[in-house]
Amino acid sequence: MLNSRLRYAKGSPAAKAWGILRDLSIQDFPINPRQIAAELGIVLWERELPETCDGILMQVGNAWGILVNTRIRLETRQNFTIAHEIGHYLLERDTARSCSLDERLNAMSATTQECDTEEGRLQKQAYLLSEQRANRFAVELLMPSPIFLTDAASLQQVGLPAIAELATQYGTSLTSTAIHYTRLSDLVCAIVFSENGIIRYFAYSNGFRENEYCYLVSGKPLHPDALASRCSNGSRVSEVLDDVPLNYWCKPKNQQLNKETDYRIIEHSRRIPRTNQVITFLHLP
Numbered sequence: 001m002l003n004s005r006l007r008y009a010k011g012s013p014a015a016k017a018w019g020i021l022r023d024l025s026i027q028d029f030p031i032n033p034r035q036i037a038a039e040l041g042i043v044l045w046e047r048e049l050p051e052t053c054d055g056i057l058m059q060v061g062n063a064w065g066i067l068v069n070t071r072i073r074l075e076t077r078q079n080f081t082i083a084h085e086i087g088h089y090l091l092e093r094d095t096a097r098s099c100s101l102d103e104r105l106n107a108m109s110a111t112t113q114e115c116d117t118e119e120g121r122l123q124k125q126a127y128l129l130s131e132q133r134a135n136r137f138a139v140e141l142l143m144p145s146p147i148f149l150t151d152a153a154s155l156q157q158v159g160l161p162a163i164a165e166l167a168t169q170y171g172t173s174l175t176s177t178a179i180h181y182t183r184l185s186d187l188v189c190a191i192v193f194s195e196n197g198i199i200r201y202f203a204y205s206n207g208f209r210e211n212e213y214c215y216l217v218s219g220k221p222l223h224p225d226a227l228a229s230r231c232s233n234g235s236r237v238s239e240v241l242d243d244v245p246l247n248y249w250c251k252p253k254n255q256q257l258n259k260e261t262d263y264r265i266i267e268h269s270r271r272i273p274r275t276n277q278v279i280t281f282l283h284l285p
């Protein structure tokens with residue numbers, strides 16, 4: 001059901017994550033990143049940090065520690081944050097320069113602003129790449145693809161029911177599990193998160209990316225007849241599954257294909273009450 005095209009270069013975030021699980025002989029799920037931090041000699045501190053910052057890796061003398069924002073209430077998000085910071089530690093500590101907490105926070109907020117210098121732009125690019133790598137590491141530490149794929153393939157169902165089951169099994173958030181599941185899937189499928197009737201972000205499988213009729217746009221209002229619109233705020237409907245015209249969601253990649261098609265896509269939408277988002281699994285049969 002899910003693809004087995006798993007090739008990761010030596011030294012990649014995925015290879016590092018699998019390596020540390022192997023070195024520490026960790027085989028039980030859900031993975032406990034607090035235990036991994038302890039085994040690596042990294043101290044964890046809980047501290048109130050700005051809202052934009054879930055955690056920070058700090059070096060004090062020869063010691064390393066992770067500050068975790070006490071504003072994070074969900075254990076799944078705390079775990080992801082710790083796993084992400086362990087990623088920074090394992091991927092970058094040899095090149096990292098030690099600096100104070102204020103310096104770190106200032107550097108982080110600078111990268112969210114517009115840069116008008118070449119140096120600023122390069123710094124921002126490097127920062128975003130390092131964040132991407134740490135996220136990749138965290139995903140592979142908590143949900144190692146080879147094992148995750150085997151578990152996903154053993155489930156009877158696909159899409160949202162499978163994602164919910166895997167999230168429980170791996171102790172991960174619905175969001176990160178859904179994205180990981182979809183990216184690894186052999187189906188032509190996508191996962192879309194919308195909020196207040198607007199498509200916020202999405203992820204898709206290789207098959208979806210390669211399909212010439214499947215192109216999603218973020219920041220766009222939901223189609224009024226899409227099932228996700230029915231699950232949006234204020235509605236009494238919290239979950240709908242049906243097939244809908246493909247053009248409710250996607251436009252073709254190539255303008256020349258922009259004639260009406262009668263393709264339909266299976267849409268499964270569910271409101272997430274805690275975040276008020278709607279999660280949608282799209283699957284082109």
Ligand SMILES: [Zn+2]
Binds near residue numbers: 084088130131134
């Ligand atoms: Zn980071």
